[in-house]
Amino acid sequence: MQKRIIIDAMGGDNAPLEILKGTYLAQKEYGIAPVLVGNDKEIQKCIKDNNIALENVKIVNSNSVITMHDDAKAVLKEKADSSMGIGFKLLNEGEGDAFVSAGNTGCVTVGSTLITKRIKGVKRPAIASVMPSAKRPFLLMDCGANAECRAEFLYQFGKMGSLYMQKIMKVENPRVALANNGEESTKGTSTVKEAYKLMQNAPYNFVGNIEGRQIPFGDADVVVADGFTGNLILKTYEGVAKVLMNGIKNAFMKNTLSKISYLGVKSGIDDMKKQFDYKEYGGAVMLGVKKPVIKSHGSADARTFKNAIKQAIWFLDNNLISSIENEFSINTQEE
């Protein structure tokens, strides 16, 4: 059966055009049945003006949009009738199998937690991002849903992250590490030290602390942090990569000789760009809620948004939510 993916057509900097183009790419590749939420007329006009060959589209009208400046709780209150608010409502009512939005992260977090709701036993859902590394991709979580975390939240992030890497990325026995300011078990804040102890007895493959320097080398498959730290790691990572990629570009644009030289090294540079490509995974996933919610980058272009929809497909194809539900219901002591 076709997967019904609810799309926040108005969320993100490049909505609705890039969102609709991305949805089209996903339909072509995965045969999804999209449920577009947003301003009916604007969506229809955008599809027509740009000849976007979407088929079997269902549009659910909404006349308000959540902006980057809205408070996280707006999705429940004054902006409950926004494209994102209605998207969450439709997901809850079974009008779609998954929800994808490039809108306000705070609102996606609140909507996931309070409308879609937590899986039984999960203390706090978290934002998980698939990140590039020198080896293979790894999962960083939490990337911003919970600025402050208790040790047991971090412990649970490890469990959900490990399941994600097993089920979705097909990594056997994923190495789960705790982001810390040193390798030794005595390092870090009191919360992190307590989490370390819990994780030593975890049912997953806890490999100890990881320092920032080792994260991009791919020394762990899951890097666990509170949402404050995780967000700073994620964005510092993106920022440094962006600055250096700009630097490479400038080096090649310096003069005629450097421009010519680019041709000789292009394939190697392309390999590197591909390895460090943030667009490949399209965004972050909410782990710990009852249905698949994917948060695409605010600046998502069509390809990035298509890849965010791909994440939703993977969630569904691999029954990730059932796996998390099972894992957390077996371990009843954690509820």
Add this chain to the structure above:
Amino acid sequence: MQKRIIIDAMGGDNAPLEILKGTYLAQKEYGIAPVLVGNDKEIQKCIKDNNIALENVKIVNSNSVITMHDDAKAVLKEKADSSMGIGFKLLNEGEGDAFVSAGNTGCVTVGSTLITKRIKGVKRPAIASVMPSAKRPFLLMDCGANAECRAEFLYQFGKMGSLYMQKIMKVENPRVALANNGEESTKGTSTVKEAYKLMQNAPYNFVGNIEGRQIPFGDADVVVADGFTGNLILKTYEGVAKVLMNGIKNAFMKNTLSKISYLGVKSGIDDMKKQFDYKEYGGAVMLGVKKPVIKSHGSADARTFKNAIKQAIWFLDNNLISSIENEFSINTQEE
């Protein structure tokens, strides 16, 4: 008068050879009078075997060395007679004007705080690192001295960091920002939110929160964080830069054509490498203690260590410690 710089000749992965070579380079450039602390025979042999043309050297013998595995408090207790322990003691006794070590960071922090001691009014000394950015260098602090910080510590880090950037880096009215998981004043942990309020009324140029993505673009001159977060930012920064620089190298080494192409783009790549050169500042400085203490990278080579000594010279030439003392004694309410 020649500056007497106390050197931990045994600290770091490449001691004593690179330390001694770096000290020689610093002597040649700045005319320092080095006080080398470490195993007398080993130092003499290393100088002789490698023809290091150091002059007017004073060697203070020590037969024990602090390793990377020693507890931070070892410098006060069982390893008080180590090269680092004796180095701090000499600094305290006025046998030198500054102390430079590439040894164990925890021990340097404890030695600075409890042997060299805090400047009156400073709640917590912090490790400050000069970092490269797309624009000009900026200061990140704390990089690991205080895993947990109260809001007022963060407030004070801004004050010390601002003075450093003014006095040492000659930046007028340095922009001080608070590392956070969002730009809005409502973002972050409760401590960070409280710090934000304090910093809004600070006597320095507080420019608000900075997200990880903007840090490498050089959007602030001082980035304030607790030592846990700051350390993860610092090391993630270094790690991503390292992985991408390796990627560039591999791209150029891919085949004969790419190797030839390197020649055409070398000058541009060299500009970029220079801009992102961690060795240029040689390491981190302890801010908030009564005398200049510089912590060079554990993996410091001669040039890096020479630049760490340069930091000590800058401290002394610009009377940074007096400036911090004055600033903190004026604002008596902070004591």
